Amino acid sequence: MLTVLVVDDDEFVRKWICTVLSAFDCNVIQARAASQALKILEAHRVDVLFSDCVMPGDMSGPDLARHVAALHPEMRIILMSGYHESMQLQPGWTFLRKPFKPSDIRRAIDAAVRDRSETTAVRRNKPGSPENTAEA
Numbered sequence: 001m002l003t004v005l006v007v008d009d010d011e012f013v014r015k016w017i018c019t020v021l022s023a024f025d026c027n028v029i030q031a032r033a034a035s036q037a038l039k040i041l042e043a044h045r046v047d048v049l050f051s052d053c054v055m056p057g058d059m060s061g062p063d064l065a066r067h068v069a070a071l072h073p074e075m076r077i078i079l080m081s082g083y084h085e086s087m088q089l090q091p092g093w094t095f096l097r098k099p100f101k102p103s104d105i106r107r108a109i110d111a112a113v114r115d116r117s118e119t120t121a122v123r124r125n126k127p128g129s130p131e132n133t134a135e136a
Contacts, residue, residue, distance in 0.1 A: 003027040007037045007051040020102045034059035053081035076112035
């Protein structure tokens with residue numbers, strides 16, 4: 001089961017996204033701020049970070065995403081915003097413009113899972129990777 005951490009300071013939006021993701025059989029954890037998300041990530045294995053871009057506090061969604069990507073390069077990231085955002089998305093990142101529909105969330109999650117599977121397959125097939133190194 002895919003575990004998704006949803007980070008948004010707007011409680012209504014956050015709970016709606018969590019409801020949609022639960023309907024897609026995702027295990028969902030929620031946070032209202034980047035600082036709370038970082039504490040959750042210390043204690044839980046998360047497959048996808050689904051974060052708003054604009055949040056109160058010291059860390060924006062893109063800042064959180066960069067921080068998380070540095071610590072957990074295998075984690076897939078979905079950023080969302082209702083504002084016009086011009087940002088450089090890293091490989092494995094997806095952007096959703098608010099408002100969006102459940103089908104948009106489904107496509108983003110499916111793309112994240114597909115991208116993660118492809119990245120894992122590439123790592124497994126690299127010569128010298130731990131998965132391809134025979135033990136004596």
